[in-house]
Structures are given as structure tokens and as C-alpha cells.
Amino acid sequence: MDHKYDLLIIGGGPVGLFAAYFAGMRNANVAIIESLPQLGGQAAALFPEKIVYDVGGIPAIKAKDLIKQQQQQLSLFPPKIFLQTSAQDIQQDEDGDYTVTTDQGVLHARAIIVAIGTGAFSPRRLAFAYDPQLESAGYLNYFVQDLESYRDQDVVVAGGGDSAIDWALALEPIAHQVTIVHRRDQFRGLESSVSKLEQSTIQIKTPFLITQADQAVGKIQLDLKRVKTNEHEILTTDKLLVNYGFTADSRVLRKWGLTLSGPKIKVDTKMATNRPKIYAIGDAITYPGKLDLLAVGYAEAPIAVTTALQTIYPDKIQPVHSTSLFEH
Template identity: 35%
Template sequence: MSEIQKTDVVVIGAGPTGLFAVFECGMLKMQCHVIDALDMIGGQCTALYPEKPIYDIPAHPSITGGELINKLEEQAAPFDPVYHLSQQVTKLEKQDDGSFELETNKGTKINAKAVIIAAGVGAFGPNRPPLEGLLQYEGTSVFYMVRKREDFRDKRVVIAGGGDSAVDWALSLADVAKSVQVVHRRPKFRAAPESVSQMKQLDEDGKIELVVPYQLEGLKGEGDQISAVVVKDFDGNTRDLEADILLPFYGLSQNLGPIADWGLELEKKHLNVDPTTMQTSEEGVFAVGDIITYQNKLKLILCGFSEAAMAARAAHAYAHPGEELHFEYSTSMGVPSE
């Protein structure tokens, strides 16, 4: 039987809002454990756009998703958060003393005085194309995200999809890859018009190739390395595209996962919260970021930061009833030195 770890707050989700919640809790002298289903912190910022610029973070005219997460991790570090990655919370139960016992799919058990859910869109994963033998190539020559474009230098890359991710990475990888071919089932792309225009210009200049209208049909290779991507047009004609890498960008499958079974009040797969405290329908359980809804809610990272600050203060009031909390600015409080 695994030992039950104890902490002040469990933060479910290690995306930008969850990481900032750790900082805000730390400033109130509350220790945090953080649980995330991914094998890395950062949520969608790390998984989907680590090298794409974000323009609406205050004081940063432009910052990449990866840089933002690095800064948030550094900001939270003085408070020694404990990360439990590659784990999903499967059980959340309120105890007689008002605390909460959580358990993950890997058997980790934690008792917390309060809980902050910062799970973004919930559990998410790639929509995989239905190709035979696909799994044997995943992680070595088939990837659903680009973390570092340098990983693809001098590689023959096939990109499949017609949305922003496919178009954006076609533009970015054209500078580093040996070749880039973009497979889409129709000539029209569902991406920003200016980006589509730039991609079509690269095609005309011979720097990339648009393979349209085609669909993925199969993969060829040995072991875990592909050598070609087989595509088929609507007349049944097939073509082999020589390739080292396949990047299928068909979006994400998203669901709340076990959160939907915790008895919390939901509205269209989002958690209802009190916008003044971020408390859910369960006293002591708070939620912030993209997973919540309230009147005029904006799905912006900067709004998530504000919600995290409010949730931390409300969580402190719940975890430490009767303890008066005087508001202080960070300039006068400072942060602990590591």
C-alpha cells in the first residue's frame, strides 16, 4: 500500500495557469504538489507550440510557448513544488475533516487541504490517422508535435493536414529540413490566409511541395524508421513520398476524463465557478483557466493568471479557516531565496 503524501494544495494541471497557481500559493506559504498527464510541464504551450510566439503576455511583446513555461517554472521553483508527471488523477474524495484525498492511475496518493484544477481542455491527445503499423513509428519517425525544429534539420519531412499547425510548421521547417511535402485532401487550407499565401509561394519557388488533393494511405519502413509515406488521390492512384519524418496534424481529441465523474457542476464540459473566488460547486475545490466557465469568461492565458491569484487566496481561506490573511504586494513580501 503506497504511502499517502500530504500537502497544502494539489494543483491538477501543469500548464501556464497551473504553474502560476503554484507561485501564488507559495507566496501565501502554501506548499503544492502538481499532477499532469503529460510527461513534461507546460501543457499545450509545450506540447503544441513551444517555438511559436505569443503576443498577449504582459511585459513580453513576444515570447514563445517554451520560453513562457521556462520562466513560470523558474518563478515557481523557490517554493519547491513536487511534480507528478505522466499521471492522471483518477479519484478525488473529500474527507471528514474537509481535506481531500487524491489518487492517480499510477497509485500515487496525496492528502491536500485544498485542490486547484487547472487542467486546460482536460485530457488531450492527437487524432491519429488510421494507418497500419502507425504505432511502431511513433516517437521515432512519426510525431504529432514539434518541440524543437532543429530536430528536423536535413530530414525529409511529410506534413499531413490543412489547419494552422500544418501550415505554420511547413513555413518554419522549410528553412531547416532537406525537403517538406504537405499532404492535404483539398487545395483549400483552413489556416490564416497570409500564412497560406506564404506557403503557396514556397511551393511555387520549389522550396516545398504541396501534395494535393491526396490523403494518407500507408507507411513504408523498417523497424521504427519510415522510408516513405504512401498517399492516394480520389481516383485511387497512389504515390510514394520519400520521407524520414511524418507529422500528422489532425487536431486533438479532448475530454474531461475522470474530472467529469467527480460530481462537480458542469456546463457544456466546463466547470462552473464563482468568478470572485474560482470555487467550484464543491467547497475547497477551485478551478482556473480554460476548463472553467462564468459570465464573460475569456480564454486567455493572462486571465488564467488572474484566476490563479484569486483561487490561491480563496484556497488559503479554506485550508486555514480563521487565519487572517493580510494582503501584501510582492515588492514588500519578496520571495524565498533558493
């Protein structure tokens, strides 16, 4: 992690991704750090199935497909991506550049773009204490890293939203048996996904809550409580995949010495914060007239990147639009 990047983008949401792409077009050496094991911020974590209608040039697109396309776009100028890495501290070095301390080590950069949205996402966990070995040994997961590791396994998916239903449906042809456990009778997913679920071979257990999870000779044993009763059932399975949504934590921001207005970072018209060479964009910021929309964040990204590069490379000619990149 000793390399010094031109730009370190904190936050791999849609706005951070576009900033990385734009910086790549400008030949900058870029890294992104993202607290989750996936990119895409709110769009990927909170509303993957929702159709977005208000991005210029795209009449209608599912949020998850928009993120897929952003990742495709980003692959033209691939930045270094650190997933499951949370920025914790930002210190200015003697030479004016920055060292960012993360929970995985330190990173160095000439300038920083903060694109942390509403804060670092983490999955909402099971609400009871369990042996951490369940996670380290792969019996209990909050994300699917590799669908193949579920092949021919019995899998319990916990949760009732789009993400839980989508994963249950994706696992159905691969796993031996999929069971979905939800604490309400009604699922919160899209009607079309719920219909698919009902027509599938997936076992539906509602209204049940998982109240205990224990290791059981190569398996995980779950205690399921029927909601509003004292009725319990034991379910033993190979893997448990929990999809209870996400929480966002922006408390770390208060340690970064940035001028805030409430939970948001104040920036000027060049996306500059009060600290030299630290810029901020997207839902993390505020200024008069700010809107928390993708289109607005996408517009702030090139402003921040251009300001940052003008500051760290003042002698470099700054192209006005993308085609000028290919003319020089």
C-alpha cells in the same frame, strides 16, 4: 510520487500556469499536471499564431509568445511539472487531503485547483490503424520533442494549419528534405506563413491524404491518396510528423463528484467547488456572469490560490498584494 504538495493544479493552460505562479509567490509547494507534452492549453495548441489584444497591460501579443512569457514568469517559482499526465480520479484521504490518480501514478496534495479548460487535450491521430512500433521507434510523431533528432532526415509533415506550416518551416533548415501533405489545395495558416511556405524548399503535396503507414527498413512508408480520385502514390521517408489538431475530453470530470452545470464546474465567489479544498478556475467553471477569457481566468487564479492557502494554512498571514511578499 509520495511527496505531498500544498496545491496540485490539474491543467497546464494559461490559467493553471498563472495559478501556479501566484501560488509560488505565496511560497506554496505546487505541482501542475498536464495531459499534453506541452504547456499552454488552448492558446498553445489551438491558436498559437493568433494575436491576443485583451490581456491587461499587453496591447498585442501572439498567443504562443504569451505562453512563453508565462513560462518565463513561472520559472521564478518553478513548480513540479508533470507533462503527459492526465488526472483520472480524485479521492479524499482520511486526513482530509487528496490523492489524485493519474495515468502515470498517484500524487498527493492538501488542496486541488482544477484548471482543465474544455478538457484534456490529445492530438488528433491518423484515422487508420497502424503498427504502434512506428510511434515507439520514433518514425511517427505527433509532437516535436527535439528538433535535432530531425537533422539531415527526410521529413513528411501532415496537416494544413498554422502548426503544421510552422513546424515544416522550422524543420526546413535542419532536415534534409521536408514535404508537407495536406488534404486540401488551400492551407488554413496565416497568409504570411503560407507565403513563406510557398517560397521555401519544402515540397508541397496537395490535395493528398495519408491512408496507410508501414515500417520499411529504417524508414516509414506512406500511401498517399489524391483526394477525390483513386490515384495513390507511395512516399518513403525517415520521419512523419502529424499535425491534425487536437481533441478535448472532459468526460473524466463526471467522476470527480463536483457539482456541474452542463460540462462546467459550479463554483462560488471564492472559486470553491462543492468538495472541500477543491477549487476550480478558467474555462472549466461557471458562475453568473462568467466569461471564457484569459483575463477572467487570470483573475480567478489568485482568488482560488488565496482561498486554498487560507484553508490549508489558516494561521498564516495572507498578503494583500505582491509587494507585501518582499516586506515580510
